[in-house]
Amino acid sequence: MTQAPARPHRVVIVGAGFGGLEAAFGLKGAPVEITLIDRRNHHLFQPLLYQVATASLATSEIAWPIRYLLRDRPEVTTLFANVGGVDAANKRVLLDDGGSVPYDTLILATGARHAYFGHDEWEPFAPGLKxxxxxxxxxxxxxxxxxxxxxxxxxxxxxxxxxxVVIGAGPTGVEMAGTIADLARDTLPRDFRHIDTRMARVVLIEAGPRVLPAFPDDLSAYAQRALESLGVEVVLGQPVTECTADGVVYGGNKLAARTIVWAAGVRASRAAEWLGAPADRAQRLQVEPDLTVPGHPEIFAVGDTVTIKGPDGKQVPGIAPAAKQEGRYAAALIKARLNGETLPPFRYKHAGNLAQIGKRLAVIDFGWMKLRGALAWWIWGIAHIYFLIGLRNRIAVALNWLWIHARNQRAARLITQGSSKVAQ
Amino acid sequence: MTQAPARPHRVVIVGAGFGGLEAAFGLKGAPVEITLIDRRNHHLFQPLLYQVATASLATSEIAWPIRYLLRDRPEVTTLFANVGGVDAANKRVLLDDGGSVPYDTLILATGARHAYFGHDEWEPFAPGLKxxxxxxxxxxxxxxxxxxxxxxxxxxxxxxxxxxVVIGAGPTGVEMAGTIADLARDTLPRDFRHIDTRMARVVLIEAGPRVLPAFPDDLSAYAQRALESLGVEVVLGQPVTECTADGVVYGGNKLAARTIVWAAGVRASRAAEWLGAPADRAQRLQVEPDLTVPGHPEIFAVGDTVTIKGPDGKQVPGIAPAAKQEGRYAAALIKARLNGETLPPFRYKHAGNLAQIGKRLAVIDFGWMKLRGALAWWIWGIAHIYFLIGLRNRIAVALNWLWIHARNQRAARLITQGSSKVAQ
Known part of the structure; x- marks a missing residue:
């Protein structure tokens, strides 16, 4: 080297989801200064978000203050701010409030939102879950x-x-439908006087030919039978063509429903738009094999906001383990580069797919092994508790699950935010 | 009796706080049909609400679905509805949505809201805690x-x-100020890079001559010293004369502050207005010694929405035990009347006053014994866990307090609701 660097290499990470946070963790010990920017003050364990939506878990049990997770890393500064764009020419992240943050290397880990395939007017009637x-x-x-x-x-x-009505039978849709059915059949019946909550209909509508399309056929078939035994009506091969305040229309049928859950599709964040870079239909950035943006070796993109192929030639799935592997790879490549080295391209290792079906069953596809039923549920539960951060949240979540199983009681049946308005 | 009743006696209870819920519990076994109306779906343990405001507890740990608490009482129907008035002549409770509910006996347990003494324009800058x-x-x-x-x-x-700035040094104000000081001094320091959170100022402003005016002088003096040792600045004898987005004015001084907490006063619900009945300055209904509304022996009013004198000639305080005693009395008198009997007037038994000061100290005045310091904190903590409903919430709250003491970590440091708007 001809001269010593005047200042540490500046890494800016946008987004503290699984990908961004793992990148920050992976850069521990590197001679870098890190700024981690998120518009939320908390990291969210999205795989269990449907349990908050169904009153099983409290919000604070699946969310952690980002600063707290990085409190022992003085070289990391956390910014609670909205990013509005990237000035790639001048290497600055632009904040909505007019400020900007300079970088030497940028990691975009900005995730995805649910998407309505050109029907954004459905959102008020069919909210999603992110x-x-x-x-x-x-x-x-x-x-x-x-x-x-x-x-x-x-x-x-x-x-x-x-x-x-739950639209979309991927893991989130299957988990929402099964848990709403449990809520209606096990938790609520004794609490009401004029209705029998067990008569509630839960209808899962999927445009494709089977539930859990990412799983092998036999697990999909098992999941469908398990859902039906919980009382969920499964409708396959029927795209929803309309969502209104009164219900949904699919295959020419009108179904009157006041509650609709959207679990049918996602669209990537605006990262591709910020960079003017090529993206797929879902706005996911197309990245090089080393997860950098074409023409910008100093900009990495990881997680749900990118599209990349795995070693099997299939698209890397939008799940937490994939985002974490990508974040870890970006951190490792930055470290290697600082040592004047490089790394072989990113190679995704698929650990498996899991989905819970109601409170006692699950399906798991490890590739080399398929599991279903009660044993799969135990593995599902232990895996999720393992991946939570911190002993306190692990105890709290385990405690809530114990109560759901032993007493059918859900911890967080709270109507909050605007309840007085909707009560009328 | 000359004839058997054609239908059970109908009791309507408005409000499922401590008073209303205790009345419903107390009517167990009585030949009555009960309708319990609340605009919330949950009963709230208000004495620990400041711990939610200061990120120590999760919302679901101090709130229970009302229906769940009465699930084993088939004669109790819970209505999630807004009450807009009472038609006392026709004995009907009027709902905001146009419906109405007939009663033979009515129990109003509608509580209180914080009040700004004619300065409602302060509310956006100095929110209260109810x-x-x-x-x-x-x-x-x-x-x-x-x-x-x-x-x-x-x-x-x-x-x-x-x-x-915390305005008002009753128990809520003292507890908020002490806990904000703990948050700034113990929980947050390592999480920030550009500020030293230990430099945060917490200013408790009280119009009266001492903190905790309901307590004996020596406990007030102790509480003030304890607060000051936590770093709280205590300002006494100074009414706040202005609250704006920039801060507060008291005694001619302007104090620049972006966060103001209102803990200075309450006003009763609109129950007195609904009935056109006499009330005090804080809109609290004046009731007969048997807690009925003058001229309406069939209408009881209990809890924070009434004013009544205790056996010592002093006003019964607006605390949970008083509301519970009143609710229990109303239930007992209704039962007695159904047996053709009556009861002596309500007699308030004061069990004591408690207040937590920061995370390790408390003051307790049992009347026959005064306690302060760490031992008082233990009694405070055990008493509060005892009064929570259900084993799960007791374990969860104890777990959170353990983490606060052992690790200085608070469970619920979540910025939610409109966070993206305020972030800019």
């Missing part, structure tokens, strides 16, 4: 529907209030 | 103030962001 506020909104809608049904005298309106 | 939404709003404001201070370069603005 943030804590999404989860408490869904929780409120589900609980308020039962409350209104209890007071409703018109049998048609009552039936619509007691019909819950 | 509901879960109030608590998450305050939590957001407190946490966002630290976040903004971290990014602020103007030293004056930064100082205002790091100044927290």
């Amino acid at each position: 943030t804590l506020e999404d989860a408490t909104t869904l929780r409120r809608r589900i609980l308020v529907a039962f409350e209104r049904a209890e007071r409703e005298t018109d049998p048609e309106v009552r039936a619509a209030l007691l019909t819950f | 509901t879960l939404e109030d608590a998450t709003t305050l939590r957001r404001r407190i946490l966002v103030a630290f976040e903004r201070a971290e990014r602020e370069t103007d030293p004056e603005v930064r100082a205002a962001l790091l100044t927290f």
